[in-house]
Amino acid sequence: MNPSTEVLGTHQKALRVNLDPRRYGTFAEIGAGQEVVRWFFRVGGAAGTVSKSMSAYDMTVSDAIYGKCDRYVARPRLQSMLDYEFELNLNRLQESRGDSTAFFAFADTVSARNFQGTNEQHGWMGVKFQAHPRDEASRIIIHVRMLDNENLLQQEALGIVGVNLLYGAFFLSHEPELLVESLLDGLSTARIEIDMVEFHGIEFRHVDNRLMSLDLVRLGLSKAAMFSASGEVLQPSEVLHKRSILVERGSFRPVCTVNLDMMSAAMAKLREESSFGEEPLEIMEITMSNLVNTESRSVDHRDFLARADMLSACGKTVLISDHSEFFRLGAWLSRFTKQRIAIVLGAQSLQQLFDETFYQNLDGGILEGFGRLFKNDLRLYVYPYLDPATEVLHTAKDISVPHPLTHLHEYLLDRGVIEDVDKYDPSCLKVFSRQALAYLKSGNPAWIPMVPPEVAEVIRKNGHFGWKKELP
DSSP states (O other): OOGGGOOOOHHHHHHHHHHOTTEEEEEEEESSOSHHHHHHHHHSOGGGTEEEEEOOOSHHHHHHHHOOOSOSSSHHHHHHHHHHHHHHHHHHHHHHHTTTOEEEEEEEEEEOOOSSSOSOOEEEEEEEEESSTTOOEEEEEEEEEEOOSSHHHHHHHHHHHHHHHHHHHHHSTTOHHHHHHHTTTTOOTTTEEEEEEEEEEGGGTTOOHHHHHHHHHHTTSOSEEEEOTTOOEEOHHHHHTTOOEEEEEOOOSSOOHHHHHHHHHHHHHHHHHOOOSSOOEEEEEEEGGGTBOTTTOOBOHHHHHHHHHHHHHTTOEEEEEOOOSHHHHHHHHHTTOSSOEEEEEEHHHHHHHTOGGGGTTSTTHHHHHHHHHTTTOOEEEEEOEEOTTTOOEEOTTSOOOOGGGHHHHHHHHHHTSEEEOOOOOGGGGGOOHHHHHHHHHHTOGGGGGGSOHHHHHHHHHHTGGGOOOOOO
16 A cells, blocks of 8 residues: 555554664654654664664753754754754764665754643754665754643654654655645644644755645644745744734735735834834735635645745735634734734724624624734724725724624724724725736736736736736
């Protein structure tokens, strides 16, 4: 049977790795015990797989081996562990067995639950490996959040994830989507969340890590994933830690001048209200509901990459989330920072927030929804809407709200958690992405001034969104 199509348990996966005569390498684990390598010792045949197993719990000892670092449960520490242990294997063993052995180094650095349960319970895990003897090295790195309430359960879950990662690297590297999906085999998202995965090296030269980030959210392994303007995968807690955050939610099909003006006007408002040691982080967020085809329940990768390419051209950080409700997005962001969090949205979107049908799954209805949204002093900055039919300008103050909710609307305005932006460009009010999309599909050049120049260049270069060359 093809290994990629089998559904194997952790015991079977570990045994299959042990029985593969090519695989030989090191396990270096810090912070939660020897949880991964224990599986390979337990199932038998580990002598053919494990060249060395070690822990370096003492910080001085760890620094002596891998070099000094500021944080021990962090990506740089994991990378130094992988590089050091992999090179050590090559230096010691390649001459004697390099023709028949594909070497690897597995490492993790983890902060499991302390006695009081007050610490951040997360970890970095990775493998650097040769797919074939004397091949160039490839690498997979993941970041996990542990959700079990007991330390022993967290250790058990880490061991399973580690076995899944190693098995995936050795037997599923040609199918990275399946590899990502297999990371939680034998577990559930109630126990482990994987909020970052990154592939590098010759074995993954055709892999786009942005698509892998998308798969994490699509498959439910994480509620959100981030990447930078350069396409680099970001780990949310590292990027958002103690930062002020400004988020704009949109479909961005395509990115228009109005999208950038919304962010610019909201940033001006945010700077007026707060002083910052570090510049607030601008994030352009796309929800999975904006990416999934409602009929096929699939995601069009080309469509997703088109949006990512345009936002990248504008220099924006991108967040893909499964938080369709604003209050869930706000709660997720507040996990990482106590600084100001603000969301900019159009007046039409604000009006939709007062639709009680969106809160039917909450026991407290719309009152609970707004209570959770503004719990952490979050702000909504509202960009005006110019009605193209009537030329009437609508703001946060004069949106149409159902009569029973008018007092709630007034209260939120008086409290200052909903505010209008004022430093906007009036010419952008007449720009609508749906109209721009229709123009570019039909060959009408009227779409060009509706998008930033760098976005127009990306669309024309790559033929995004069914672009049709403009008629003379």
